[in-house]
Amino acid sequence: MDQQLLALVDCNSFYVSCERLFAPKLRNRAVVVLSNNDGCVVARSKEAKKIPIAMGVPLYQIKEYVDSGRVIAQSSNYTLYGDLSQRVMAVLAAFGRSQEIYSIDECFLNLTGDPNPFTTMQLARQRVAQYVGIPVSVGIGPTKTLAKLASELAKDHPLGVFSCPSPGPELAAILHGVPLSDVWGIGARIGEKLSDWGVRTALDLARLNIHRMRDRFGVTGARVIEELRGVSCMDLQSEPPPKQSITVSRSFGEQVTERADLRSAIATHIERAAEKARGQRLCATSLTTFVERNRFDATAPQCDGAYTVTFPVPTNLTSELLATADVCVQKLWQPNGRWKKAGITLLGLVDQDAQQQSFLDPIDRVRAQALMQAMDTINHKHGRNLVRTGTTTLSQRWRPHNNRCSPRYTTCWDELLVLP
DNA sequence: TCTGGGGTCCTAGGACCC
DNA sequence: TCTGGGGTCCTAGGACCC
Numbered sequence: 001m002d003q004q005l006l007a008l009v010d011c012n013s014f015y016v017s018c019e020r021l022f023a024p025k026l027r028n029r030a031v032v033v034l035s036n037n038d039g040c041v042v043a044r045s046k047e048a049k050k051i052p053i054a055m056g057v058p059l060y061q062i063k064e065y066v067d068s069g070r071v072i073a074q075s076s077n078y079t080l081y082g083d084l085s086q087r088v089m090a091v092l093a094a095f096g097r098s099q100e101i102y103s104i105d106e107c108f109l110n111l112t113g114d115p116n117p118f119t120t121m122q123l124a125r126q127r128v129a130q131y132v133g134i135p136v137s138v139g140i141g142p143t144k145t146l147a148k149l150a151s152e153l154a155k156d157h158p159l160g161v162f163s164c165p166s167p168g169p170e171l172a173a174i175l176h177g178v179p180l181s182d183v184w185g186i187g188a189r190i191g192e193k194l195s196d197w198g199v200r201t202a203l204d205l206a207r208l209n210i211h212r213m214r215d216r217f218g219v220t221g222a223r224v225i226e227e228l229r230g231v232s233c234m235d236l237q238s239e240p241p242p243k244q245s246i247t248v249s250r251s252f253g254e255q256v257t258e259r260a261d262l263r264s265a266i267a268t269h270i271e272r273a274a275e276k277a278r279g280q281r282l283c284a285t286s287l288t289t290f291v292e293r294n295r296f297d298a299t300a301p302q303c304d305g306a307y308t309v310t311f312p313v314p315t316n317l318t319s320e321l322l323a324t325a326d327v328c329v330q331k332l333w334q335p336n337g338r339w340k341k342a343g344i345t346l347l348g349l350v351d352q353d354a355q356q357q358s359f360l361d362p363i364d365r366v367r368a369q370a371l372m373q374a375m376d377t378i379n380h381k382h383g384r385n386l387v388r389t390g391t392t393t394l395s396q397r398w399r400p401h402n403n404r405c406s407p408r409y410t411t412c413w414d415e416l417l418v419l420p
Numbered sequence: 421t422c423t424g425g426g427g428t429c430c431t432a433g434g435a436c437c438c
Numbered sequence: 439t440c441t442g443g444g445g446t447c448c449t450a451g452g453a454c455c456c
Contacts, residue, residue, distance in 0.1 A: 035424035042424065042456095058423040076424095103427095103456045187454050218430060220454080247426055254421095296423060308449095343425085 004232055005111040005140065007121055008147040009092055009128075011085075012135045012155065014105035015043035018084050019074050021133050030071045034059060037253065038075055087132045095124040098238040108144060110236050121161045140164060144234045145227035148184040149175075149202065167230040175203035175228065185224040190217055202228060242349070243282060248273045249343020255294065256339045262291065263329045269344045270325060274318040277346055283314035285348025287321060289328035294340035303337035314350050321346075 011017060015033040020026045030047035034040065040058045048071055053062055065071040085104045093099045096109025109124075111117040121138040128136050137157075139150025141164035153174070154162035165171045181191050183202050193216070199205050206228040214222040223233040248269040256262055266289055277284060290306040309324040 037424080038422095040423055056423080060422045063422090105456080185454070189453060217453090220430065241428095243427090245427075249425065251424070294423090306450095341424095345426095 002113045004142055005114065005117055006142070006144060006147045006236065007096065007109040007111050007117065008102075008139045008141075008144070008151040009107050009109060009121075009124065010137050010139075010151045010155075011088060011105040012137055013043055013045050014085075014134070015076060015081055016045040016048075016074075017134045018077075018081050021084070026072060026074070030065075031074060032062070032071060033074050033076050035076065037251065038073075039251070042076065084132060084134065088128055088134055088136070091128050091131050092124055095120055095127075098236060100236045100238055101240070108147065108236050110238075111140065118161060118163050122159060125160050136160070138162070142166070142230050143227040143232045144236075145184050145224060146230065149178060149182070152178075152182055171230075172203055172206075175206055176201055178202035180205060183224060183228070185220060190221065193217075242351075243280065244347070244349060246273050246276050246280075246282070246284070246346040246349065247343060248276070249290075249341060251341045252339065255300075256342075257337060259329060259333045262333060262339060262342060263325055265342045266328060266344060267322060267325045269342065270321050271318055273344055273346050274316055274321045277316040277349070278352075281352040282346075282349045283316045283352050284311065284321070284346035285314045285350065286310040286346075287324055288345045288347060289324075289332065290343055290345070291332050291337075291339050292341040293338060297340075300338050300340075301336050303334055303339060305332045307331040308347075314348070316352060 013031075016026070016031045019031065019033060026045075028047070029045070030051060030053075031045040032041045032048050032053060033043040035042045038059055040056055041053060041062070042056070044053055044055065051065070051071070053065070053071065059066070059073065062071060062073075066073045081104060088105075089099070089101050089107055092107055092109060096111055097113070098110045100108040102108055111120065114120055117140050121140060125136055125138060128134055137151050137154040138161040139147045139152070139154050140161070141147040141150045146164045150162045150164045154160055165174070178201060180186055180194060180200055180202065181188075183205060186194070186205070194205065194208075197208075199208055205225060208225060210222050210225050213225055226233050250265070250269070252265070256265070270287070286308055288306055288308040290304075292304050293300040293302065307328050309327065311320070315321065
């Protein structure tokens, strides 16, 4: 069995690269792509990173750069990015045994057994550039975490591909140069706490006592250490796992205080989510509506809230989902509320086609059992071939303990047939 | 004045059941 | 007055990712 070998392919400044395909004047310039309402920066070109412009900064904070022409700010076009992403992924799929599409601009490839992984990835890079026109960086390593880390190093590498050495002094030297915050899975919070322990670099983390990490940060923390040591804890998933939730949310352009405005926004989000669910052939068991105040405004009254409605039968029908809007608004609205954001999440997703099945299964089971009993009894008594027919109805059973309903099936026998 | 949107996983604690 | 322990389900909240 070959030692596992993975590659992480990452599109460079993906949204900016997409925009550059159709606007050559954006090349070699500092470019940023903005979020939905042109609110803040969600992508930066290499030149913009150098200035530096931080990820996520609001547009007004870099207004001077934009006004002076030093930085070009571009509105986003997610349909375009989604389309180009599919093309990039399709080209890359041919270069590994299997592929896991991790995000819109990244995928893992399984290179296990490839005698020349570095050459293969150089070719992959060329092909993507040739067929789609998007520049990519490739990191190669024995675990996802190391491949990811290598892909960051690849961005500064002239060949655009970087291969992680096997665990040993050479790898240790590399990890020593990587700040903790660049390690996949270590965010701001955990990074800060680890810093208090004197852990500053990826090497410090790889050498940390794993039990200490496990006690303080759980299994996810311990996994990061193992992966940095070359022990794979995260498998490549070539089949995308089934979706668990669908969210639609938006910030308001300006604060909302009116009940009707809140209802209107929620209704719009529900309609959009219903479309998404039907598009993916999924039905929801529950719908959560949430509202938030402006978290940057300390004077805003506390009016955050969430309310969940559970459906007796999973649904993706706009009308059925929309019917919950009024009760949600009623629960969440308050006289002095000033809201900045509203959204809805569909949860408990089940396959639309399988849903029909699971809905019928219990009925069939009940019916079949009752039928067999009835037939046994009658046929035993009368020595004849008898069978009963009837209707099965679905009703709800209230569960006070968790404020939910569960389905109840009732069968009503109404006919006695004699079989020939 | 102006600050995105969509996900996942893990854990702790409460309620319930046997 | 005494009043178990183990398992499961559910939810809220925290942390992370792109």
